[in-house]
Amino acid sequence: MENNGQPNKKSKWTIASSLMARRTYNPIRAVVDGMKLEPNPEKELISLSIGDPTVFGNLGPSQEMKDAVKKALDSGKSNGYAPSVGYEAGRAAVAKRFSLPDLPLDSKDVVFACGCSEALEMAILVMANPGQNVLIPKPGFSLYWTICTAYNVDTKYYRLLPERSWEVDLEHLESLIDENTNSIVITNPSNPCGSVYSKEHLLDICEVARRHRLPIIADEVYANMVFSNTKFYSVASLADEIPVLTCGGLAKRFLCPGWRMGWVLMQSRTGAFHEEVRKGLFNLSTRILGPCTLIQAALPAIFDNTQPEFYSHAMEVFEENAKLAYKTLHEVDGLTPVMPQGAMYLMCGLDSEYFRDIKDDQDFVEKLMCEESVFCLPAKVFEYPNFFRIVLSVPPEKVKIACQRIKEFCIRHKKNL
Ligand SMILES: Cc1ncc(COP(=O)(O)O)c(C=O)c1O
Structure with a gap:
């Protein structure tokens, strides 16, 4: 190909991404995207993985907040x-x-x-x-x-x-x-x-x-x-x-x-x-x-x-869910939940020695998803293998079902010691 009479140095288009772009890497995406995550079609999917309190529709901004944004829009x-x-x-x-x-x-x-x-x-x-x-x-x-x-x-x-x-x-x-x-x-x-x-x-x-x-x-x-x-x-x-x-x-x-x-x-x-x-x-x-x-x-x-009840309501949901999840998971051999004191997460330790066929946190999360349609985040993404994280902003009835399913899953995979 000619360019102003000069031959182009490259014969085809090759656009490389920058070194910075290549160095940019989010372990959450990298681990989650690489996981085998097929839910069990017979069970409703309950995702306890995303730190977004709005996904289940039970929590969201207050009316006062929405009014404030509308006013800002209408003011031009x-x-x-x-x-x-x-x-x-x-x-x-x-x-x-x-x-x-x-x-x-x-x-x-x-x-x-x-x-x-x-x-x-x-x-x-x-x-x-x-x-x-x-x-x-x-x-x-x-x-x-x-x-x-x-x-x-x-x-x-x-x-x-x-x-x-x-x-x-x-x-x-x-x-x-x-x-x-x-x-x-x-x-x-x-x-x-x-x-x-x-x-x-x-x-x-x-x-x-x-x-x-x-x-x-x-x-x-x-x-x-x-x-x-x-x-x-x-x-x-x-x-x-x-x-x-x-x-x-x-x-x-x-x-x-x-x-x-x-x-x-x-x-x-x-x-x-x-x-x-x-x-x-x-x-x-x-x-x-x-x-x-x-x-x-x-x-x-x-x-x-924004009224004080707005903040306290969300915290009540998170705390109720934390207690609920902690109580159920604490009863399960092989699991060690750590009771949180705030935010909206609970980390739970996993001892693979207790299980027949579970290698680590990622394996646990994948199998749990396939069998029970419950999705948690393997703590490998936080540089902390053999733990998993659950999100506490989900409606309490779903946390209850999800933790019950985790319990049954663990019993089913228990090693005969
Ligand atoms: C500890 C921590 N810091 C910062 C952020 C990012 O917050 P934002 O959504 O406002 O960017 C998050 C979001 O999950 C978080 O958990």
Whole structure:
């Protein structure tokens, strides 16, 4: 073929994906897409796998939230671009909501993002350079690893301890720190564990960060989502001199993950974040230009008008389901559920020694799906094999049926000891 009289170097079209795209990998998709997942046609499918509280239709945004978005749409004032960090009024509303008595926030301390996912990406990338490492929990939300790996930032997993309600193994955490460590990610309350850390434990984690002068990235997308008799403490409320980038959003507490509203809060009592990180976050915000302006515009009314019963109702559902699932699974030989204290998940240990023909968590999940049409997530996707995670936002009657089916499945596959 000729091109201006010059022969083309390539004889056919070959478009390679970039190295970054090839490095970008979400373990959840990779594991789930590779699984043999044919439900039993004779049983209704119950999926306990997706961390989306709206999928079963029993939970969703409040009327006040929907009205706020409708109003934003009808006003005709939110159809254009917002400032890349977000509308001033919405950021001021977030600042007001998350201000602490000794750590007040201003709208300039808030940067909007497309969901907590983008908030996490910004928080990690505003500080970490390629070759540095970020400490992340295991088991943990896989996105931390996905973001870091795509940008050549290393990760090191610190251990969580199931026998201590998934507290951080502090010695292990500290042993991982080296001169290239950039920051520590803490997920509280946790996906996938449903753990909620006590004030004392968070202070212990902060002490490790303080000793090594490491900033904390606090993933608090489940902030305040705790069961009865449990109190939520934000990392920033206990961090003293440690700079904290807190990531949050509407997705879980406001039951609207599809609205993609998230934020990063710059919380520092020493001014350690001043100008450098603030400017860096501003720079990063100019890549995507913020979440949907209708939701941004609705945010002040969403905060002001949502009633306490809205939050408490969802938490009652999650807690009832947690108790129900824990009770049933606890009775089953070979299973060790860990009772959560918040968020919307329960992790259950699996001892394959008790079973005739179950190799590991993935095998368990596949066979359970084929025989019982119940789908759970193998904790392999959270770097924690031999556990599986169930979601607690499903209607309680379905959790009951699903756990009963898990129990019968386990009995059927039990090894004759
Ligand atoms: C711990 C954790 N952080 C962040 C996110 C992402 O939230 P968003 O849907 O707002 O992007 C999730 C979603 O499941 C999560 O579980």
